Amino acid sequence: MNNNTFTLVAKTFFGLEELLAEELESLGANNVQVLKRAVSFSADKELMYKSCLWLRTSLRIIKPIAEFQAEDEHQLYSEIQKIDWSQYLDKEGTLAVDSTVNSNIFRHSKYVALKTKDAIVDQFRDKFGVRPSVHVSSPDLRINLKISNKDCILSIDASGDAMFKRGYRVQSVKAPMNEVLAAGLLKHAGWTPDQPLIDPMCGSGTILIEAALMAKNVAPLSFRNIFGFMHWPDFDQKLWADIKADSVSQQKDIDDLSIKGSDISLQSIQAARENIAAANLEDDIIVSRKTFSEAKPQTDYGFLITNPPYGERLEDAQINAFYSKFGDQLKQEFNGFDAWIISSSQEALKNIRLRPSRRITLYNGSLECKFMKYEMYKGTKKTKFDNADN
The missing domain is CATH 3.30.2130.30 (VC0802-like)
Incomplete structure (x- = not known):
């Protein structure tokens, strides 16, 4: 400096x-x-x-x-x-x-x-x-x-447009997750690229995309062409070009990255695929149309991070039953996983009927939310590198 x-x-x-x-x-x-x-x-x-x-x-x-x-x-x-x-x-x-x-x-x-x-x-x-x-x-x-x-x-x-406007979102759905919040969830959860990641209610794919960008060390604002500082009289075009070029050189290729998402909504999956393509991540993220009960992991370890429907996206009468079924799915299919769920409904979270090991207060827009960790694994936590040594 x-x-x-x-x-x-x-x-x-x-x-x-x-x-x-x-x-x-x-x-x-x-x-x-x-x-x-x-x-x-x-x-x-x-x-x-x-x-x-x-x-x-x-x-x-x-x-x-x-x-x-x-x-x-x-x-x-x-x-x-x-x-x-x-x-x-x-x-x-x-x-x-x-x-x-x-x-x-x-x-x-x-x-x-x-x-x-x-x-x-x-x-x-x-x-x-x-x-x-x-x-x-x-x-x-x-x-x-x-x-x-x-x-x-x-x-x-200096930033101009708000920095959650990364530049890769070309399609959206109702109540999309803010990109900055999605990155924060991943960091709070402690997810790392050696761990499989699943989002069974992925919406337009924000959590998945932010995870892949982190894993590949892609600068999150690299898709943006305009920033506030570019209009300032002292803007240094060459310095900016050098910084951009250096950021590209720091990107990583990860052959065995496992990031998967699903959603019951065809519109959401179509939006997710378009956003994933805009972020040049088609080879890194797999999304498919499924109900959450059909979303089953292919490994016995990993992270589930998701933003289930609540509030504006689901009628109050349906919330408790939905979360109860989701809790059953976690217990039956996700042994070995750290499951992280963000919700603004305390009543809904109670219906998961699992004891959280962590609670983090965050905001999704104006909604106060709890980001809850449920440890589904038994015994020693594994990584794919542990399996590779066996």
């Missing part, structure tokens, strides 16, 4: 902060500090680019550029106008403002975002006679304002 360092903040979901900190440390980040739903760290331009490309459990990476206090909307406007915005945005560029507010003074996040936008475009109009325009979905500069009481932190977004 060179001497031109600055602070970045990587945002994430509740419950994934420690995993994100570990990822950052593995990339060489210094001064890593775990926050609430975020991790701060020191970086230079190279590490910022690498973070946007490599972090699996980050939602966004933002660069704080100003901290100040504001007593009212007029002081907020004034403080924002003190920044020379031409160093971050061309006068004919586009911008968008996201805001989060926890304050007795500022009560409406949309109004705060509007005042921030006004301060910026008014500065350009006064200086250059023209003003940038707003583009909510894909701006040249995305600005983040966080207000806690009077304290304001203004940041610019």
Whole structure:
């Protein structure tokens, strides 16, 4: 890391902060500090680019550029106008403002975002006679304002689009799992490529795809072509090209990777296959249309990680019976497996009728969930490498 360092903040979901900190440390980040739903760290331009490309459990990476206090909307406007915005945005560029507010003074996040936008475009109009325009979905500069009481932190977004938008999802289904959460589940579970992985309710294949990308050491954002930092005036095209090329050289081929998924829905399987193809993983993941009771492992060890239907995807009257049958299937067919299940329904999880060895609180969107581990194996846990020695 060179001497031109600055602070970045990587945002994430509740419950994934420690995993994100570990990822950052593995990339060489210094001064890593775990926050609430975020991790701060020191970086230079190279590490910022690498973070946007490599972090699996980050939602966004933002660069704080100003901290100040504001007593009212007029002081907020004034403080924002003190920044020379031409160093971050061309006068004919586009911008968008996201805001989060926890304050007795500022009560409406949309109004705060509007005042921030006004301060910026008014500065350009006064200086250059023209003003940038707003583009909510894909701006040249995305600005983040966080207000806690009077304290304001203004940041610019290095990632651009949210980082769960990997670039490989071409088809979706109802209530798809967020890619960042899927990566977090795999890391929390401790799955490794030497262990078979099964998802018997795979939906559009997110858990399976994230697992294969991890196993093959494919940078999760390698399918994306546009990042926020590319619109910044100091964007280094050559450095980015070198980082991308280096990431490709680090990819691995694994001949005996065992990642399988199934789902009762033909639409889900078709979506999963299209997403798998978009991620160039057709040779690494097998999916088929089956009911969960037909999903039986071909080994006596491995991991089952799944997001069963609940809440919006299944009527309340059906949930208990469904989970009860799923628990029976685990006991009958998955001896030797670590079974990990995420659900927002505590009542449904009770109907599995197995004692969990771990409970982790996570969020799937706005739903508070429990990620439960059920140890189905007896005796010493095996790996395929153990079998190879016999």
